Amino acid sequence: MTTSAARVLVTTAVPAERDAVARAFTGPHEVRLPGAALLRTAEGYDLLAAGVGPAPAAAGTATALTAAALDGRPYTLVVSAGIAGGFQPMAPVGSLVVADEITAADLGAETADGFLPVTELGFGTVSHRPPNSLVRVTKQATGAHPGAVLTVSTVTGTAARASALLARHPHALAEAMEGFGVAEAAAAHGVPVLEIRAVSNPVGPRDRAAWRIGDALAALTEAFGKLVPALESWNPYDHR
Numbered sequence: 001m002t003t004s005a006a007r008v009l010v011t012t013a014v015p016a017e018r019d020a021v022a023r024a025f026t027g028p029h030e031v032r033l034p035g036a037a038l039l040r041t042a043e044g045y046d047l048l049a050a051g052v053g054p055a056p057a058a059a060g061t062a063t064a065l066t067a068a069a070l071d072g073r074p075y076t077l078v079v080s081a082g083i084a085g086g087f088q089p090m091a092p093v094g095s096l097v098v099a100d101e102i103t104a105a106d107l108g109a110e111t112a113d114g115f116l117p118v119t120e121l122g123f124g125t126v127s128h129r130p131p132n133s134l135v136r137v138t139k140q141a142t143g144a145h146p147g148a149v150l151t152v153s154t155v156t157g158t159a160a161r162a163s164a165l166l167a168r169h170p171h172a173l174a175e176a177m178e179g180f181g182v183a184e185a186a187a188a189h190g191v192p193v194l195e196i197r198a199v200s201n202p203v204g205p206r207d208r209a210a211w212r213i214g215d216a217l218a219a220l221t222e223a224f225g226k227l228v229p230a231l232e233s234w235n236p237y238d239h240r
């Protein structure tokens with residue numbers, strides 16, 4: 001059971017995504033930190049639009065986590081949220097995806113024999129796993145499909161690239177650009193992480209005009225409207 005002191009940081013890439021999340025709350029107000037500005041809600045959620053890509057996502061999330069810890073009111077959960085590309089036909093446009101694995105899909109080295117993740121070069125990590133109980137609660141509350149969400153620095157624009165990603169990550173449902181950065185910052189602070197995405201476009205040949213951003217943002221608002229009450233009964237110590 002979370003306590004009334006539960007504090008949740010939600011990191012999005014762009015203000016339009018942050019504002020879609022904010023529409024699920026009552027009366028957020030702005031709080032300025034050195035290096036970041038948050039929308040703070042009455043329900044104990046801070047909403048941050050940190051920028052596009054894993055680097056600004058990690059920097060902004062770490063800034064907010066550090067500020068909260070120094071303030072003596074650390075976050076109990078960090079959520080990476082926004083729109084995403086969905087692998088077809090598993091994650092149709094308009095559907096929701098919750099990450100049971102957050103994987104940096106292009107962090108590594110290209111070799112004559114194919115892609116090598118940094119872990120095979122002897123460095124760091126390429127995956128974070130949100131607690132199973134958290135994924136389960138999110139699925140039950142919102143109907144989001146659980147699967148791997150890939151973090152990429154380059155949006156996939158060809159069928160060949162989509163197939164190559166799926167061959168390396170058969171469990172992948174979606175790709176976005178921030179989850180791994182958010183998860184790295186959360187892990188550095190020992191705080192659990194969740195990633196929830198609304199699918200705005202198929203992963204594959206680039207057709208920006210076909211992105212259904214409005215529908216995806218509406219799905220994100222609806223998802224948070226259901227997720228926030230559900231998280232009140234989530235026990236952060238339940239790692240089943």
Ligand SMILES: O=C(O)c1cccc(C(=O)CC[C@H]2O[C@@H](n3cnc4c(=O)[nH]cnc43)[C@H](O)[C@@H]2O)c1
Binds near residue numbers: 014016082084
């Ligand atoms: O133009 C707009 O109105 C607008 C409103 C909200 C969001 C955007 C974005 O462009 C967000 C970029 C953000 O979305 C993720 N994303 C979405 N589709 C993909 C994809 O196919 N591959 C990778 N990332 C995707 C990503 O996290 C970006 O940061 C625009």
